Amino acid sequence: MTDDFISLRSIRKTYGPVIAVDNVDLDIAKGSFFSLLGPSGCGKTTLLTMLGGLDRPTSGRIMIDGVDVTSVPSYRRPTNMVFQSYAIFPHLSVADNVGYGLRRQKLTRAEWQRRVDAMLELVHLEGYGDRSPSQLSGGQMQRIALARALIVQPKVLLLDEPLSALDKRLRQSMQIELRAIQREVGITFVFVTHDQEEALTLSDKIAVMSKGKVLQCCPPTDLYDLPVSREVAEFVGEMNLIPGIVEAQEPGFVSIAMPCFGDLKFPSGGRRFAKGDKVLVAIRPENFSIATDSNGLSLKIINRAYFGTHLHFMMTGDGLETPLTVSVPSAVARAHGKAVDSDQMTVQLVPESAVILPQMG
Amino acid sequence: MRKVRLFYAMIYFIVLYLPIVLIIAFSFNDSVYIAFPLKAFTLRWYHAAMENQQLLSAFSNSMIIAVTTAILATFSGMLAAMATTRYRFRGRSLATVSLFVPLALPTVVTGVALLSIFMMTGLGLSLATVILGHLMICTPFSYGVLVSRFDGLSPDFERASMDLGEPPLATFFRVTLPLAMPGIVSSLLLTFTISFDEFILAFFLSSNSPTLPVFMWSQMRFPDRLPLVLALASVVIIVSSILIVISQRLRSKQA
Numbered sequence: 001m002t003d004d005f006i007s008l009r010s011i012r013k014t015y016g017p018v019i020a021v022d023n024v025d026l027d028i029a030k031g032s033f034f035s036l037l038g039p040s041g042c043g044k045t046t047l048l049t050m051l052g053g054l055d056r057p058t059s060g061r062i063m064i065d066g067v068d069v070t071s072v073p074s075y076r077r078p079t080n081m082v083f084q085s086y087a088i089f090p091h092l093s094v095a096d097n098v099g100y101g102l103r104r105q106k107l108t109r110a111e112w113q114r115r116v117d118a119m120l121e122l123v124h125l126e127g128y129g130d131r132s133p134s135q136l137s138g139g140q141m142q143r144i145a146l147a148r149a150l151i152v153q154p155k156v157l158l159l160d161e162p163l164s165a166l167d168k169r170l171r172q173s174m175q176i177e178l179r180a181i182q183r184e185v186g187i188t189f190v191f192v193t194h195d196q197e198e199a200l201t202l203s204d205k206i207a208v209m210s211k212g213k214v215l216q217c218c219p220p221t222d223l224y225d226l227p228v229s230r231e232v233a234e235f236v237g238e239m240n241l242i243p244g245i246v247e248a249q250e251p252g253f254v255s256i257a258m259p260c261f262g263d264l265k266f267p268s269g270g271r272r273f274a275k276g277d278k279v280l281v282a283i284r285p286e287n288f289s290i291a292t293d294s295n296g297l298s299l300k301i302i303n304r305a306y307f308g309t310h311l312h313f314m315m316t317g318d319g320l321e322t323p324l325t326v327s328v329p330s331a332v333a334r335a336h337g338k339a340v341d342s343d344q345m346t347v348q349l350v351p352e353s354a355v356i357l358p359q360m361g
Numbered sequence: 362m363r364k365v366r367l368f369y370a371m372i373y374f375i376v377l378y379l380p381i382v383l384i385i386a387f388s389f390n391d392s393v394y395i396a397f398p399l400k401a402f403t404l405r406w407y408h409a410a411m412e413n414q415q416l417l418s419a420f421s422n423s424m425i426i427a428v429t430t431a432i433l434a435t436f437s438g439m440l441a442a443m444a445t446t447r448y449r450f451r452g453r454s455l456a457t458v459s460l461f462v463p464l465a466l467p468t469v470v471t472g473v474a475l476l477s478i479f480m481m482t483g484l485g486l487s488l489a490t491v492i493l494g495h496l497m498i499c500t501p502f503s504y505g506v507l508v509s510r511f512d513g514l515s516p517d518f519e520r521a522s523m524d525l526g527e528p529p530l531a532t533f534f535r536v537t538l539p540l541a542m543p544g545i546v547s548s549l550l551l552t553f554t555i556s557f558d559e560f561i562l563a564f565f566l567s568s569n570s571p572t573l574p575v576f577m578w579s580q581m582r583f584p585d586r587l588p589l590v591l592a593l594a595s596v597v598i599i600v601s602s603i604l605i606v607i608s609q610r611l612r613s614k615q616a
Contacts, residue, residue: 054520074523081524087517091539101525
């Protein structure tokens with residue numbers, strides 16, 4: 001598995017004064033499921049269309065499988081795209097849509113039919129070949145778009161928010177299917193989404209983008225557990241950010257004074273801090289524990305919400321600038337019974353699962 | 362209030378269609394005079410029209426002009442519509458406006474201007490000069506029909522085709538053209554009708570090979586040929602109406 005099957009070098013794209021993509025460098029491994037995650041307007045779709053050759057970068061270089069494709073037009077690139085709008089040709093039958101890209105291969109009628117049928121089978125739409133696209137549901141259109149792009153056996157499949165138009169249940173089953181198909185065909189998938197949950201579920205690696213820049217590029221677990229900045233921490237999942245001041249640093253650890261939790265020792269995560277630095281202690285809602293002794297911090301419960309598997313609490317207390325979100329598994333909450341039902345609850349944070357971020361902006 | 366509105370609508374349609382109904386009625390009237398009461402029913406004006414050599418030659422002139430104009434106007438209208446909907450360029454809105462300007466010019470002015478140019482340059486007058494004149498007034502209509510079609514056509518279809526390996530020209534024939542087809546047929550019918558019925562430019566530019574409307578005009582000098590003109594007019598009215606209805610149907614279907 002080479003890590004630089006696709007490599008983007010200093011990619012910039014500007015539309016007049018607007019910078020859509022700002023100096024992006026990325027490497028994507030062969031056969032991986034790679035996601036570009038970010039809010040709308042962050043440049044992820046522009047990056048994808050440049051990979052597909054439907055847009056040219058203003059500057060920078062794109063290499064796919066060792067070949068510089070920067071100025072190669074889309075119709076000669078080893079990439080295919082699944083459009084957000086699906087773009088299923090309304091004047092062609094389902095089979096003619098799926099077989100659209102095969103024309104240049106000069107296949108016999110029988111061979112053409114065999115390839116189309118095999119693709120329809122892959123996306124579980126056997127026997128739909130003669131139908132008109134207008135008879136298809138959104139989920140079926142999505143599969144046809146996928147089959148049409150995969151039939152030409154691209155080296156890279158580009159997917160532009162392909163699931164965003166589907167309802168939640170269908171989207172979840174399509175996510176599983178998409179991952180299964182990717183494993184089966186072994187093609188490199190580059191997937192654009194604004195849905196962090198979708199990105200975390202599907203990807204081998206995720207690049208988080210904002211304002212045309214890549215903020216962090218790493219596997220999903222690292223993204224969740226070790227965000228590199230406040231922006232990433234807040235975009236992916238829920239995160240409590242507690243301000244604090246660095247007291248001292250020793251190898252691998254950093255001591256931080258917080259107005260509410262007092263002095264605690266955190267893993268430094270390879271970062272260097274100086275005494276007096278203002279930092280943020282980033283901690284996920286599930287990384288708190290309910291304390292039975294007096295070691296924890298007693299906080300006032302201002303809101304509680306039941307999510308089936310979990311209970312969410314919004315809590316305030318002295319020295320807390322913003323309310324703290326604490327998530328407790330329902331079973332644990334039941335075990336604590338009365339403590340959870342009262343107005344006050346004592347919580348402890350787990351320093352090992354916190355990340356210390358520089359306080360900027 | 363309801364009655365007033367109904368009354369207004371009825372007056373409107375009567376004023377609009379009564380002359381046409383009268384033309385058709387008198388074309389079947391067995392008399393040279395256009396006067397009530399109607400006499401017996403006859404088809405002899407239609408027979409006479411069928412046997413009139415000048416009329417047949419004018420008809421064939423009109424057909425040649427209208428068919429050529431329809432094809433050329435639709436082709437250039439399509440190119441203009443694709444340019445203004447598919448590309449963002451400096452002066453795009455100016456181009457869009459200038460495409461419609463010929464519609465606002467009085468045809469007489471256009472006619473005089475074209476006549477002067479053709480005489481000045483020594484091109485002379487022929488069917489070709491009528492076609493050029495008609496292109497001026499038909500292209501804006503074609504553009505109008507096609508721009509709405511292309512506006513409603515997502516560029517993603519063309520992008521998808523190119524992404525699947527088809528170069529721009531192949532993409533045009535496999536995707537753009539079939540998807541624009543209802544608009545193209547609608548434009549062909551509309552521009553054909555406009556060119557076929559057009560009088561002023563044809564009058565200025567046709568010289569000794571008159572089109573059907575010019576021929577009809579010339580026949581008005583002979584009172585006894587009036588019923589023959591009426592018969593001809595009836596045929597033109599009916600054929601034009603059918604074409605317009607088909608064209609409208611196609612346009613509403615695409616919406």
